[in-house]
Amino acid sequence: MLIKANLLAVLQTFLALATLATADASIVNLGYAQYQGSVDTVTNTTSFLGIRYAAPPLGNLRWAAPQPPPTISGVQQATTQPNECYQAPLGNASTNPFENSSLSKRAVGQSEDCLFLNVYTPGSVVVASQSGGLPVVVYIHGGGYISGAASLYNGAELVVESNYGVIAVVLQYRLGLFGFLAGEAVKEGGALNGGLLDQNYALQWIQQYISLFGGDPTKVTIWGQSAGGGSVLQHVVAHGGNTQPPLFRAAMTSSMFLSSQYNYNDRIPEIMYSMVVNGTNCGSSSDTLSCVRAADINTLQTLNYNINLGGFYGTLTFVPVVDGSFIVERPTVTLSKGRLNGNSLLAVVNTHEGNILVDQSTTMGVPEFIGNIFPNFGSAQINGAAAMYQNLGSNVDQANLVMSESMFVCPTYYLLEAFEKKAWKAEFAISPGLHAMDIGEYFISYLTGPVFDNSQFITSFSNSFMAMVMFETPNHRYTPGDITPTWKKWRHDSTEMIFNKTSEGAPDVYTSQTDTDLLDRCTYWRNVSAYSVQ
Structure with a gap:
């Protein structure tokens, strides 16, 4: 059995024991650098932390496409967590999972030089000679495209949960102003969507190098939570859904987030670019982007922080x-054409995704709320959306549903529909079912750990993801004691898997039919997606 009653306790003490239970690991020669990881004899895994996959995005490489990493002589010790990319808060928010609330727990600094990834392998040696290699799971962290870091997620836990059947990779990418500054000037003199290009570059790195760690580059699954799930969506629709050569075979999304995605030179991206130009005193320059590139990092980070903080409650600015x-x-356009990268999908949402992005004490009416989160809506779109929710509780209840369904739940259904009969859907329903509460069920050491500390439930939930990685279906029962019923593909009859617990505190995993009223509301949101810019 993979997760016995005492394994959860072992995993929860992993971080404390890791520094005491290490041994020499094999050296991996990447050509441009050699890295030596560390073995954890408690979990029987090897970690390679802080592998540089691209050149530092400094100076002229600010707002440029990622470039090859420099050649480094000697053996690099891959034993400490890398610097995280510069962080920023959510619009006018004090505490929520999008913010990086664990900074005080980790001995890592913030830096522009942050294009690193962590690799976790089974055992004490790299198995480069294994026939075909192991399947690979690539985790893209969430944080609203403005926060988050690889150091939050211990990929060794995925290796253990897979019964040592996968290689895990956790990557970092440029965030906020540094990763998602847009506008005509950036298009002409740099690269748009730098954070996504970083992720894409890391996926190309995996294709080239993961076999050296014992992984199979033809069996890659990309997985992300929140903005990480949104990133997975972006890679599914990248290049019009036809990235060549393919970089992954399967996709998994947890709480996939799709905010308004404007054209790079639309009004709002250009306003934000002007705010950065003015904030760096570059307004009189004949080449504003070069001027901004030369700005002091402290000035840029202050702008990054303040512009994000100044957004409407719960909204994101640099996306x-x-x-x-x-x-x-727009992603919904590509999906509607049935064009997508990847062969199969596992999509999971939480019951109440939107609540953390809504001021729970607001007195704002729902029409006004909708107009604030979708500034391109006219009265017809606002009134049409508000009418769907007018009998669904208080103004706060309605706002919670609007945020949840328009930006998380409905885009997930669009993605499920695009994958047709190769997709499975689940809901994490452990009360209160808020955004990000499911992370601790597969990353046991994440923040406060699992919200439902039950080994049988953790086995059932986490094994669904790892089965998808290894066998391209969540239905493979590779662990005795997995209580999950048989999955049905979502497009067949709108059947979903519900992960919950009983009132007595026992695991309760069962199938359910998708709410048809919800699907009707999703149809409306899809019909107005040209106005919501999704």
Whole structure:
């Protein structure tokens, strides 16, 4: 059995024991650098932390496409967590999972030099000679495209949960102003969607190098939570859904987030670019982008922080845009054409995704709320959306549903529909079912750990993801004691898997039919997606 009653306790003490239970690991020669990881004899895994996959995005490489990493002589010790990319808060928010609330727990600094990834393998040696190699799971962290870091997620836990059947990779990418500054000037003199290009570059790195760690580059699954799930969506629709050569075979999304995705030179991206130009005193420059590139990092980070903080409650300012090359059109348009990268999908949402992005004490009416989160809506779109929710509780209840369904739940259904009969859907329903509460069920050491500390439930929930990685279906029962019923593909009859617990505190995993009223509301949101710019 993979997760016995005492394994959860072992995993929860992993971080404390890791530094005491290490041994020499094999050296991996990447050509441009050699890295030596560390073995954890408690979990029987090897970690390679802080592998540089691209050149530092400094100086002229600010707002440029990622470039090859420099050649480094000697053996690099891959034993400490990398610097995280510069962080920023959510619009006018004090505490929520999008913010990086664990900074005080980790001995990592913030830096522009942050394009690193962590690799976790089974055992004490790299198994480069294994026939075909192991399947690979690539985790893209969430944080609203403005916060988050690889150090939050211990990929060794995924290796253990897979019964040592996968290689895990956790990557970082440029965030906020540094990763998602848009506008005509950035298009002409740099690269749009730098954070997405970083992720894409890391996926290319995996294709080239993961076999050296014992992984199979033809069996890659990309997985992300929140903005990480949104990033997975971006890679599914990248290049009009036809990235060549393919970079992954399967996709998994947890709480996939799709905010408004404007054209790079639309009004709002240009306003934000002007705010950065003015904030760096570059307004009189004949080449504003070069001027901004030369700005002091403290000035840029202050702008990054303040511009994000100044946004409407719960909204994000620096997010992906339609750039015309990597992302050629709004994601819903590409999905509606049935064009997508990847062969199969596992999509999971939480019961109440939107609550953390809504001021729970607001007195704002729902029409006004809708107009604030979708500034391109006219009265027809606002009134049409508000009418769907008018009998669904208080103004706060309605706002919670609007945020949840328009930006998380409904885009997930669009993605499920695009994958047709190769997709499975689940809901994490452990009360209160808020955004990000499911993370601790597969990353046991994440923040406060699992919200439902039950080994049988953790086995059932986490094994669904790892089965998808290894066998391209969540239905493979590779662990005795997995209580999950048989999955049905969502497009067949709108059947979903519900992960919950009984009132007595026992695991309760069962199938359910998708709410048809919810699907009707999703149809409306899809019909107005040209106005919501999704």
